[in-house]
Structures are given as structure tokens and as C-alpha cells.
Amino acid sequence: MPGKPNPEFLRRAIELATENVVRGKGGPFGAVVVRQGEIVGEGANSVTATNDPTAHAEVNAIRAAARALGAFALTGCELYTSCEPCPMCLAAAYWARLDAIYFGACSQDAARAGFDDAILYEEMRKPRELRRIPAMRLPGSEAQASFDAWMAAPSRIEY
Secondary structure, eight states: OOOOOOHHHHHHHHHHHHHHHHTTSSOSOEEEEEETTEEEEEEEOOHHHHTOTTOOHHHHHHHHHHHHHTOSOOTTEEEEEEEOOOHHHHHHHHHTTOSEEEEEEOHHHHHHTTOOOHHHHHHHHSOGGGSSSOOOOOOOSTTHHHHHHHHHOTTOOOO
């Protein structure tokens, strides 16, 4: 259950985003992960600095928090981000089991600055074969082998 939102954490995310631009390290996005009133992970966009298209601020902050807490499930944590998360970052927040997401700027603000995620939402609604990058399932039973191995693994950790 999320706690009461704290604007100071959003201000820190915005500060990270602004510093990132001023220092020439990447895009205008920053994020922090908070647990019990303490920042446990923070990140800024480093897509261009690292040549990693997944290095969005939210993903970087989630990774930092997971490392700091030694856990892949961040239940009990909240994400504060300078801008409304894109589809990838939103999915990452769900995979991390975060309790809440608080953001400053909205996706329309990001679009005005040249960061438009609308195409991603549109593409996800289309059938696979009609997307700009087609995705198709290839026939073959080999793909099931990894799931069979997972189901039989005594050491598996559910997530």
C-alpha cells in the first residue's frame, strides 16, 4: 500500500533530470525509488551516454534499488519520476512490483520536447503482423524446452 506522496522525492527526480542535461550525460529524465521514506535507488537517463536504449531513468533507478536491497521484487517501494513513464518503464515498474508511481511532467510534455511514446502505444494495439517491426512465431517445439527445464528446476525462484 503506497504511503502519502512526498514532493521532495519528485523534486530529487527532477533535479537528477536537469543535472543530466546540464552535464551533457543524457536525456531530461530522472527517477528515484523510495522505501519507507528513504531513497534506495536513483537514476538518470543514460541512453546516449551508454549506447543502451533501455537505460531510461526509471530502469536505472529500479536497477540501483534492486542492487541496494538485494531483491528483484521491490514491493514496499515507490517510484518518483520526473516524467510519466514510457511503456517500457511502466512495464519495468510492474515487473519490479512497485507499490506506486508518482510523476511530474506528462507524456504530452515529453512529446513537445521530442520524446513521443504515442507510437509505442499504437504499435502494441496492432496485430503482430501489422506492426512496423513484425513479430511472428516460428513453428517448432524446441522453444518449450526452456520452460520444461524451468518447471523441473528445484532451484527456481518464482517471480
